[in-house]
Structure formats: C-alpha cells, structure tokens
Amino acid sequence: MNLDNKLIFFFSALGAFNSIILSIYFLFFCKPTNKSNYFLGGLLAVLSIRVWKSLFFYFNPELSKIYLQIGLSACFFIGPFLYFYSRSKIEGSDQSNRSFYIQMTVLTITIFGVGVLYPYQKNVALWHHYFIRIINYQWFVYIIVSLFFVRGTLKKLITPKEKLNYNEVWLISVFFGVFIIWFTYFTSSYTSYILGAFSFSFVFYLSGLLLFRKRKQDFIVSVKKEKYANIKIEENEANRLLEKIEFTLTKEELYKNPNLTLSIFAKKINIRPQLLSQLLNDNLNKSFSQFINEYRIEEAKHLLMTNTNLKIDIIAEKSGFNSNSTFYTAFKKVTNTTPAKYIQK
Numbered sequence: 001m002n003l004d005n006k007l008i009f010f011f012s013a014l015g016a017f018n019s020i021i022l023s024i025y026f027l028f029f030c031k032p033t034n035k036s037n038y039f040l041g042g043l044l045a046v047l048s049i050r051v052w053k054s055l056f057f058y059f060n061p062e063l064s065k066i067y068l069q070i071g072l073s074a075c076f077f078i079g080p081f082l083y084f085y086s087r088s089k090i091e092g093s094d095q096s097n098r099s100f101y102i103q104m105t106v107l108t109i110t111i112f113g114v115g116v117l118y119p120y121q122k123n124v125a126l127w128h129h130y131f132i133r134i135i136n137y138q139w140f141v142y143i144i145v146s147l148f149f150v151r152g153t154l155k156k157l158i159t160p161k162e163k164l165n166y167n168e169v170w171l172i173s174v175f176f177g178v179f180i181i182w183f184t185y186f187t188s189s190y191t192s193y194i195l196g197a198f199s200f201s202f203v204f205y206l207s208g209l210l211l212f213r214k215r216k217q218d219f220i221v222s223v224k225k226e227k228y229a230n231i232k233i234e235e236n237e238a239n240r241l242l243e244k245i246e247f248t249l250t251k252e253e254l255y256k257n258p259n260l261t262l263s264i265f266a267k268k269i270n271i272r273p274q275l276l277s278q279l280l281n282d283n284l285n286k287s288f289s290q291f292i293n294e295y296r297i298e299e300a301k302h303l304l305m306t307n308t309n310l311k312i313d314i315i316a317e318k319s320g321f322n323s324n325s326t327f328y329t330a331f332k333k334v335t336n337t338t339p340a341k342y343i344q345k
Contacts, residue, residue: 015201016051019044035097036088040174043081047181049074051200054185069120072127073111075135079142080104082178086149089171090325091338136186143179150175152323159322168325233275238283244269245276255295258322262288293330296320300331304343312339 026041053071057063084100120127147154153171156162164172181200233241248269254260265288266273280286286294300319303310310318316327331339 013052013055013201016048016055019048019051019200023048034088036085039081039085039088043078043085043174043178046074046077046081047178047200050078050185065119065121065124069115069127072120072132072135073115075139076107076111077104078178078182079139079146080107082175083142083146083149085174086146086171089167090149090152090328136182139182140186143175143182146175149325152325152327156323156326162322167329233279233282238279241269241271241279242283249292249295255292256299256318256320258317258320260292260320265292290333292320294334297331297334300327300339301335301342304339308343315339 023041023044026037026044028041030037030041050071053067053074057068057071080100080103114131118126118131150171153164153168156164156168157172249255254265254268262277263273266276269276277288280288280291284291296319300315300321303315303318307315312327313324316324319327321327321330328338331337331342335342337345
C-alpha cells in the first residue's frame with residue numbers, strides 16, 4: 001500500500017473507529033441512561049459497520065461476500081435508529097417502546113430471511129440492481145420522516161434571534177450527518193465509493209467541533225453570571241421588582257411574544273438586564289427562559305383543557321413558543337409529562 005492509499009485509509013477509518021468507541025459509551029456507560037442515548041449508540045454502531053465494509057471493500061475488492069452482505073444489511077437499521085433518536089429527543093423518554101420493537105423485529109426478520117434465501121455471494125446481480133436500491137430508498141424515507149421531528153429545531157436554527165441549546169445542537173448534527181453520509185453513498189456511482197467513508201469522518205469531527213464550541217459558549221455564559229453572584233438585592237426591593245414583573249407579564253401577556261428576550265423585557269420594566277437576570281437567579285433560582293416558559297406552559301395547559309379541538313402546534317404558537325420542539329421540551333420540564341398525556345390525565 002503506497003503512501004496515498006495509507007493516508008486515504010487513515011482518514012477514512014478515523015471516524016469509523018472513534019464512532020465504535022462512542023457507540024459503546026452511549027450504549028453501556030453514558031450517564032444518565034435514557035432512550036436517546038441508546039438510539040444514538042445503535043445509530044453510531046450500524047453506521048460504523050457500513051463504513052468499515054466500504055473501507056475493506058475499497059482496498060480489497062476480493063473481500064468475502066458475507067462481509068459485504070453484513071455491511072449492506074446494517075444500512076437497514078440506520079434510518080430507524082435516526083428516526084427514534086430524533087423522536088426521543090423531541091418527545092422525551094415517555095414515548096412507548098412498542099413501535100421501536102415492532103419495526104426492529106420486522107426489519108430483522110426481513111433481513112435474515114432475504115439473507116438466507118438470496119445470499120449476496122450467489123445473487124450479486126440481484127443485490128446490485130434491487131436490494132441496494134431498496135436499502136438506499138428505505139434509508140431516505142426514514143430521513144424524511146425524521147425531518148418531521150427536526151423541523152422545529154431547523155426553524156429555530158434559521159431564526160436570527162433564536163439560539164440552539166446543547167441538545168438541539170446534538171440533534172441537528174446527527175440529522176445532517178446521517179443525511180450527508182446517505183447522499184455520498186447514494187451518489188457514489190457518479191463520484192467515488194470511498195467518499196462515503198470520508199464523509200463519515202468529516203461529519204463525525206465537524207459535529208464534535210460544533211458540540212465543543214457550544215459547550216464552551218455555555219461555559220462562558222455561566223462564568224459571566226458568576227460576576228453578579230455577590231451582588232445581593234435588598235429583600236424589599238427584590239419583592240417590589242418581582243411584583244412589578246408579575247403584574248406586567250400578567251396584564252400585557254408579554255410571554256405570548258415568541259421573540260421576547262431578557263433585554264426587551266428589562267427595558268419594558270425599566271431595569272438593567274443584568275439586574276433582572278440576577279433577580280431571577282437569586283430569588284427564584286431560575287433563568288429568564290425558564291421563568292417565561294412557566295407562564296407559557298400555564299397558558300398552554302389552559303388551552304389544552306378549554307380548546308380540545310386545537311392542534312398542538314397551534315397551542316404552542318398561541319402560548320408563545322416559536323417551535324414544537326421547544327414547546328415539547330419546556331412542557332416536559334415543567335409538568336414532567338407530555339401534552340398528549342396531560343390531556344389524558
């Protein structure tokens with residue numbers, strides 16, 4: 001193997017190797033344990049299998065057909081894991097496992113049955129002309145379905161005044177990463193087969209960089225908040241300001257404005273934004289977004305009980321949320337349940 005091929009193999013395998021390590025971490029060691037971590041671990045595992053198959057076949061075209069069949073079969077699970085990961089990130093851990101088990105069981109039986117009846121080694125043409133196309137289209141269909149859950153976060157991404165939280169950065173990175181990998185494999189007949197492995201390494205490390213940057217930004221914000229930790233507001237003054245805040249919010253229903261920010265509200269009640277932030281943190285132990293979201297959730301609860309014919313996205317909009325994903329996350333955090341289960345109760 002010459003130097004060029006060694007470099008190609010190294011950079012292509014780098015992402016796949018680290019992905020396996022990360023999948024083991026999410027499946028067995030990540031704390032706290034939740035469904036989204038398991039789904040992400042499974043997604044990284046099947047992606048790694050697919051990429052390793054591409055690598056070995058690219059550098060060894062005589063590779064046993066059984067390995068090719070295993071690598072292609074793993075692709076059947078990429079879409080479902082992406083779908084259930086996206087869904088769990090938006091709906092939380094209250095979603096039922098039944099749909100996951102049913103789909104995985106059907107896929108496993110299908111893959112096993114096709115593999116036994118039409119093994120790759122004896123049906124190369126059948127796999128090339130039909131099964132690989134079915135795999136790619138099935139993968140793409142799940143990407144489109146996952147987009148239903150990601151669309152709220154995407155809307156937030158393109159809104160100038162909105163900022164993604166850490167979990168939303170994870171969701172966007174995973175979704176676009178899977179789409180880019182699918183696209184490179186789907187178009188590999190027009191480009192190069194090894195681009196799929198290259199794209200995986202590129203997406204893997206780019207996502208890591210974005211997550212690191214987001215974590216660093218959150219850390220800087222927390223450090224800035226510490227500057228005001230020793231500035232104590234007198235009890236009488238704090239009570240007066242809190243009464244003014246509650247009166248203004250209730251009377252003018254400012255929380256229904258999805259673009260309401262700390263600076264805008266501070267200007268409305270004529271105090272410094274830093275003082276408002278310190279007031280909420282010291283006296284209520286809440287951030288501004290948490291504080292406002294509680295008002296919005298109370299409004300949403302009222303609408304859910306009095307306007308049962310309204311759709312969830314309409315209720316979210318009327319309550320002051322600019323995306324369903326933000327609404328679901330806030331509702332679950334405040335009520336410890338989902339809107340659907342709240343209605344049932």
